[in-house]
Amino acid sequence: MRFAASLVLAISALAPAVASAEVFQERVIQSDPDAVNAAPANRILYVNSCIGSNGCTVTRSGSNSSQSNTSSIPDFQTVRLTPYMHGQAHFDMVMECVREKMAMYDVQVTTVDPGATPHTEVMAAGSAAAMFDREPGQFPGGIAPFLGCNGQVQNGLAFLFANDTAASQIQYLCTGIIHEAAHVWGVSHVYDDKDHMSYARLGQEKWWQNSMSQCHDNNFDPMNCPCSGSTQNTFRTLRNTFGLSPTLEGSTVALVTPLDGAYVGPDFAISGEFMGPLDRLDATIYIDGVLKTMVEKTGLIVATASGLAPGEHTIRLVGTDYGDRQVEVTHTVTVLESCETDAECSETDYSCLGGKCLPPASVDGGLGASCEVREDCASNVCGVADGDSYCTAACNDGECPDGFYCRGTTNGVCWPGEGPDDGGDGGSDGDDGGGCSTGGAGGMVGGLLMLGALLVSSRRRHV
Numbered sequence: 030m031r032f033a034a035s036l037v038l039a040i041s042a043l044a045p046a047v048a049s050a051e052v053f054q055e056r057v058i059q060s061d062p063d064a065v066n067a068a069p070a071n072r073i074l075y076v077n078s079c080i081g082s083n084g085c086t087v088t089r090s091g092s093n094s095s096q097s098n099t100s101s102i103p104d105f106q107t108v109r110l111t112p113y114m115h116g117q118a119h120f121d122m123v124m125e126c127v128r129e130k131m132a133m134y135d136v137q138v139t140t141v142d143p144g145a146t147p148h149t150e151v152m153a154a155g156s157a158a159a160m161f162d163r164e165p166g167q168f169p170g171g172i173a174p175f176l177g178c179n180g181q182v183q184n185g186l187a188f189l190f191a192n193d194t195a196a197s198q199i200q201y202l203c204t205g206i207i208h209e210a211a212h213v214w215g216v217s218h219v220y221d222d223k224d225h226m227s228y229a230r231l232g233q234e235k236w237w238q239n240s241m242s243q244c245h246d247n248n249f250d251p252m253n254c255p256c257s258g259s260t261q262n263t264f265r266t267l268r269n270t271f272g273l274s275p276t277l278e279g280s281t282v283a284l285v286t287p288l289d290g291a292y293v294g295p296d297f298a299i300s301g302e303f304m305g306p307l308d309r310l311d312a313t314i315y316i317d318g319v320l321k322t323m324v325e326k327t328g329l330i331v332a333t334a335s336g337l338a339p340g341e342h343t344i345r346l347v348g349t350d351y352g353d354r355q356v357e358v359t360h361t362v363t364v365l366e367s368c369e370t371d372a373e374c375s376e377t378d379y380s381c382l383g384g385k386c387l388p389p390a391s392v393d394g395g396l397g398a399s400c401e402v403r404e405d406c407a408s409n410v411c412g413v414a415d416g417d418s419y420c421t422a423a424c425n426d427g428e429c430p431d432g433f434y435c436r437g438t439t440n441g442v443c444w445p446g447e448g449p450d451d452g453g454d455g456g457s458d459g460d461d462g463g464g465c466s467t468g469g470a471g472g473m474v475g476g477l478l479m480l481g482a483l484l485v486s487s488r489r490r491h492v
């Protein structure tokens with residue numbers, strides 16, 4: 030139906046009792062399907078509490094205008110909407126919510142009359158009984174005069190009868206105001222009860238939903254969406270109409286594990302984070318460019334890599350926020366070769382320790398390279414002793430490559446150097462205290478040792 034009926038926000042949780050389509054169908058303004066973008070002037074949403082005056086006067090007219098306060102909606106020639114009855118401080122709280130819900134769009138929300146500057150206006154004041162000659166129980170909670178597809182209608186005027194609502198209903202008032210404004214911009218009712226355009230859960234916090242939802246009419250029956258075909262995505266409808274706010278911060282994604290440059294085994298866990306001013310629409314993890322997993326909205330961003338061949342691999346996380354903005358991050362990891370002897374390592378200067386071919390100190394994370402946290406190291410062990418920190422690996426005496434000795438009486442680790450001068454059998458069991466004796470009374474372990482005593486940090490590097 031191209032001619033949109035007037036749209037009513039019910040006071041109650043479900044459909045309004047009013048058969049408003051019949052009442053207002055002669056006064057509907059035709060939508061212009063060719064209009065794509067809102068005129069800049071229409072980017073102002075003025076929410077009028079009618080506080081500070083003797084209320085707002087609305088005159089019945091064939092034209093609907095926020096400039097002249099004329100409307101096709103009232104049953105009476107002249108209507109006075111009494112000032113917002115919950116007071117300025119309460120109204121300010123409602124407006125804080127309204128601004129929050131509209132902040133992502135390039136729309137200016139104001140409570141100051143823009144005067145002659147074209148604007149969309151919602152009067153949040155008065156009682157429906159002042160506007161309609163109906164039986165009790167037949168009054169709408171709010172009403173908009175038309176659906177102006179793509180926001181092309183200038184100076185629209187809609188109503189939210191705030192004084193029919195209890196002070197406790199801040200969420201309802203917030204939702205009601207933007208619900209009626211959105212009708213003027215061309216947004217219809219949908220069934221998704223998390224959306225501002227649903228009749229359901231009116232007292233609950235809602236958001237514009239970036240998902241397709243079936244439209245419904247004033248009687249809660251399915252209908253074709255007047256401006257968008259069979260279904261409607263309210264978030265995108267408004268984004269397409271106004272664009273995103275130029276001050277909206279970007280979203281970011283981070284790969285928590287594995288860290289960039291990490292050495293890993295053929296199987297490892299991947300986890301990521303999404304941060305931003307908008308909710309996450311989805312997050313996708315790719316391994317070497319191949320989609321591994323995609324999680325929508327609130328699901329944990331996790332995946333498991335398994336059976337990767339030795340060598341470099343890329344882990345890429347792509348996040349999409351509600352504004353359809355994509356952000357991504359890529360980490361490169363190296364899968365270590367498995368081995369039993371040095372000879373099995375493809376690289377001749379690699380050492381086989383703990384079943385893995387570990388690179389030399391000249392490679393970041395290699396055996397003997399400096400480190401801060403264990404994730405810095407191919408071996409996943411960062412040893413600390415005598416003020417030095419080196420990537421190490423567990424060893425038995427005699428196992429370490431040239432330039433290292435097996436340091437520690439038990440659970441020794443390969444440590445750079447020749448070992449203590451203990452008579453020529455460097456690195457033998459026993460007195461292999463470090464050069465700088467800091468051990469306590471009776472301690473032979475001058476600086477460190479033992480794998481278990483190593484400072485093996487698990488703190489994350491900042492990414």
Ligand SMILES: [Zn+2]
Pocket residue numbers: 036037038208209212218
């Ligand atoms: Zn509505």
